[in-house]
Amino acid sequence: MTTTMTDEKLRNHSIRPTAIRKTILDLFISSGYALSHADIEKLLDNQCDRVTIYRTLERFEQQGLIHKVPDNSNINKYAVCADTSCTSQEHHDEHLHFTCEQCGNIFCLNIMNMPTLELPSGYLLNRISLEAEGVCKECNEMN
Numbered sequence: 001m002t003t004t005m006t007d008e009k010l011r012n013h014s015i016r017p018t019a020i021r022k023t024i025l026d027l028f029i030s031s032g033y034a035l036s037h038a039d040i041e042k043l044l045d046n047q048c049d050r051v052t053i054y055r056t057l058e059r060f061e062q063q064g065l066i067h068k069v070p071d072n073s074n075i076n077k078y079a080v081c082a083d084t085s086c087t088s089q090e091h092h093d094e095h096l097h098f099t100c101e102q103c104g105n106i107f108c109l110n111i112m113n114m115p116t117l118e119l120p121s122g123y124l125l126n127r128i129s130l131e132a133e134g135v136c137k138e139c140n141e142m143n
């Protein structure tokens with residue numbers, strides 16, 4: 001991912017590309033798994049204050065760039081949204097969130113045949129999220 005592409009991604013989601021926003025977006029794109037606030041702080045080598053990181057994440061989420069990933073440890077983790085799936089109006093992150101039991105990382109996995117639900121009448125489905133646990137590719141290869 002080049003800087004120009006990060007620039008464009010931010011602009012497409014109505015976010016003015018500042019240096020720190022580009023850096024944080026780059027972290028998400030290159031990480032391959034979901035990142036928490038603390039992860040980002042560490043990756044930035046504590047060179048960025050917490051409030052700026054917090055606001056950046058909030059803004060990214062609002063504008064459809066990243067989505068919250070369910071984590072059973074109650075820590076908010078975020079992952080980058082698929083290229084054109086999400087906007088400031090709506091998130092469409094219908095994919096599997098896979099938690100690795102060994103490294104603890106959470107991965108967004110695209111799977112074929114996401115289950116469709118038939119709800120009792122009167123219920124309106126806006127969002128569906130699917131979670132799974134197991135061993136990720138990288139840990140599996142090290143076993």
Ligand SMILES: [Zn+2]
Binds near residue numbers: 065066067090
């Ligand atoms: Zn999204």
Ligand SMILES: [Zn+2]
Binds near residue numbers: 102103105138140
């Ligand atoms: Zn793993």
Ligand SMILES: [Zn+2]
Binds near residue numbers: 108
């Ligand atoms: Zn995801």
